[in-house]
Amino acid sequence: xxxxxxxxxxxxxxxxxxxxxxxxxxxxxxxxxxxxxxxxxxxxxxxxxxxxxxxxxxxxxxxxxxxxxxxxxxxxxxxxxxxxxxxxxxxxxxxxxxxxxxxxxxxxxxxxxxxxxxxxxxxxxxxxxxxxxxxxxxxxxxxxxxxxxxxxxxxxxxxxxxxxxxxxxxxxxxxxxxxxxxxxxxxxxxxxxxxxxxxxxxxxxxxxxxxxxxxxxxxxxxxxxxxxxxxxxxxxxxxxxxxxxxxxxxxxxxxxxxxxxxxxxxxxxxxxxxxxxxxxxxxxxxxxxxxxxxxxxxxxxxx
Numbered sequence: 001x002x003x004x005x006x007x008x009x010x011x012x013x014x015x016x017x018x019x020x021x022x023x024x025x026x027x028x029x030x031x032x033x034x035x036x037x038x039x040x041x042x043x044x045x046x047x048x049x050x051x052x053x054x055x056x057x058x059x060x061x062x063x064x065x066x067x068x069x070x071x072x073x074x075x076x077x078x079x080x081x082x083x084x085x086x087x088x089x090x091x092x093x094x095x096x097x098x099x100x101x102x103x104x105x106x107x108x109x110x111x112x113x114x115x116x117x118x119x120x121x122x123x124x125x126x127x128x129x130x131x132x133x134x135x136x137x138x139x140x141x142x143x144x145x146x147x148x149x150x151x152x153x154x155x156x157x158x159x160x161x162x163x164x165x166x167x168x169x170x171x172x173x174x175x176x177x178x179x180x181x182x183x184x185x186x187x188x189x190x191x192x193x194x195x196x197x198x199x200x201x202x203x204x205x206x207x208x209x210x211x212x213x214x215x216x217x218x219x220x221x222x223x224x225x226x227x228x229x230x231x232x233x234x235x236x237x238x239x240x241x242x243x244x245x246x247x248x249x250x251x252x253x254x255x256x257x258x259x260x261x262x263x264x265x266x267x268x269x270x271x272x273x274x275x276x277x278x279x280x281x282x283x284x285x286x287x288x289x290x291x292x293x294x295x296x297x298x299x300x301x302x303x
Contacts (some may be wrong), residue, residue: 043178043180044176044178044179044180045099045178045180046073046099046100046173046174046176046178047073047074047075047096047097047098047099047100048071048073048074048075048098048100048101048102048174049074049075049077049089049092049093049096049098049100049101049102049119050064050067050068050071050074050075050076050077050101050102051076051077051078051079051080051089051092051101051102051103051104052064052079052080052103052104052105052106053079053080053083053103053104053105053106054079054080054081054083054106055106056079056104056106056112057106057110059132059134060104060106060112060132062134062135062136063104063129063132063134063229063231064076064104066134066135066228066229067102067229069146070150070190070192070205071174071175071177072147072149072177072181072182072183072184072185073177073178073181073182073183073184074102075096075097075098077092077096080092080103083105086103086115086243086244087243087244089101089103089115089117089119089242089243090117090119090120090242090243093119093120094119094120098119099118099119099173100116100117100118100119100173100174101115101116101117101119101242101243102114102115102116102174103115103117103243104129108258109257109258109261111128111257111258112128112129112132113126113127113128113129113236114126114127114128114129114233115127115243116170116171116174117170117242117243118170118173118242119242120242121241121242122239122240122241122242122245123166123170123238123239123240123241123242123245123248124238124239124241124242124243124244124245125166125167125170125235125237125238125239126235126236126237126238126239127201127233127234127235127236128233128234128236128254128256128257129231129232129233130231130232130233130234131230131231131232132229132230132231133228133229133230133231134228134229135227135228135229137228138226138228138229138230140225140226140227140228141225142190142206142207142225142226142227142228143207143227144189144190144207144227145185145187145189146185147183147184147185148184148185148187148188148189148190149177149179149181149184149185149186149187149188150175150177150188150189150190150191150192150205151188151190151191151192152171152172152175152176152191152192152194153191153192153193153194154168154171154193154194155194155195155196155197157196158194158196162249163235163238163248163249164196166238166248166249167201167235167238168194171194175192188208189207189208190205190206190207190208190227191205191206191208191224192204192205193205193206199234199235199251199253200232200233200234201232201233201234201235202232203229203230203231203232203233204226204230205226205227205228205229206224206225206226206227207224207225207226207227208222208224209222209223209224209225210222234251234254235249235251235254236250236251236254237249237250237251238250
């Protein structure tokens with residue numbers, strides 16, 4: 001019994017000597033922390049879930065492939081069957097370990113809408129996609145390394161409105177490739193530009209060329225050559241949550257493609273109605289100008 005007590009006492013003294021001069025992290029005061037301690041940098045851990053709905057065309061599919069090539073931190077998923085259950089997208093993003101989502105929604109008459117959202121709490125932006133030109137269609141002379149990171153260039157007009165600032169922040173999280181991405185290459189050789197003109201967002205992709213191809217041994221001359229793809233985004237609504245929630249911003253100048261087609265059909269119908277009215281008026285005037293038949297007419301005298 002005495003030997004056991006001696007052993008326990010020796011172990012207690014060893015533990016006390018090891019823990020001497022040390023304190024737990026939660027017991028330390030801020031003022032007691034060393035001033036020369038290294039500041040931990042905030043790591044960029046952005047990952048984007050890319051998927052679409054059923055019914056997209058080949059051009060939309062090629063556009064998604066081009067975006068996947070440009071963004072090496074994208075995780076592509078299969079198509080979503082239902083268009084009315086957008087609340088499932090945050091769960092899909094969580095299952096794929098993604099904190100951003102790009103969702104392409106196809107409607108009738110080849111109308112394409114793009115959702116850009118921060119998951120799981122939002123915000124989310126719904127935009128109408130127009131003037132789509134893929135890399136295969138453009139056949140530009142520019143080229144960049146697959147998987148390389150790109151610089152983001154935003155127009156100054158984004159800072160003039162509140163919805164522009166919010167859109168810029170969301171696009172920075174989605175299109176900004178983190179340096180720790182698994183498929184990212186340690187090179188920056190292209191620029192993704194977002195220009196705000198006529199309340200529309202114009203997307204362009206340029207390659208950075210540091211030397212003149214005609215003078216490879218000459219002095220460095222930085223220039224830009226467009227690669228593709230191209231597309232134009234028209235903001236429709238900005239929601240507080242991810243794919244749902246309160247409307248934070250609504251574009252008053254946006255007219256849906258269905259309303260445009262309805263107006264064109266109504267205009268054609270108005271043209272047809274005006275043409276029929278003119279025809280009826282012409283027949284009425286012709287009947288009014290018609291003279292009464294004379295009794296001494298040739299047809300009656302020599303009948």
